[in-house]
Amino acid sequence: MGINTSTRMVGGVVIVDTIGELRLGEGTNVLRNVVSELINQDYKSILLNLRDVRHIDSAGVGELMSCYTSVRNHGGELKLLNLSKNVHNLLQITKLYTIFEVAEDEPSAIASFR
Numbered sequence: 001m002g003i004n005t006s007t008r009m010v011g012g013v014v015i016v017d018t019i020g021e022l023r024l025g026e027g028t029n030v031l032r033n034v035v036s037e038l039i040n041q042d043y044k045s046i047l048l049n050l051r052d053v054r055h056i057d058s059a060g061v062g063e064l065m066s067c068y069t070s071v072r073n074h075g076g077e078l079k080l081l082n083l084s085k086n087v088h089n090l091l092q093i094t095k096l097y098t099i100f101e102v103a104e105d106e107p108s109a110i111a112s113f114r
Contacts, residue, residue, distance in 0.1 A: 002026035003053070005034050011110045013045040014038055017083070019052040022060030031060075032096035035067040035078070045113040049106075051082035056090055068100065077101075081109045 005095035016034055031048075038046055048064075050077055056064070064080075071078040079101040083091065092099040103109030 003030050005030060007034065007038070010106070011111050011113075013047050013113050014043045015047045015049055015106070016033045016072075017049045017052070021054065021055040021057075022053055022063065022112055023057045024059035025055050028059050028063040031063055032069060035070060039070060039074050039076070044074075046071055046076060046078045047079065047081050047103075047106075047113075050084065050087055053084065053087060055088055061090065061096065064100070065096065077113060079103060079109060079112065083107060 003018055003022055003026070006017045008015050008017070018031070022031060038107065068078045081103050083102060091100065101112065103112060
């Protein structure tokens, strides 16, 4: 199974709701394309809602880092929201939890961009 995304704007922050598995192939391509499109449209505040992402493999972790770097290089911020226990553990093991700003609820995540 791949990944599905939808975007919505809340308080000047683009929230990318993701559902599925962030794995090598379709999943990473979908996320890369969505974030690239947002960057091209000059959005600077991007929040990845990972509540419904059940699995991330090493390629998925790499894609999260790539998206983070791309957004930062264009003067923006990319943050994560609603990590599942498995995804949270994966980010802790890989030490990426120290790089990404992670929020547990949407209102505080949106407020953190101000």
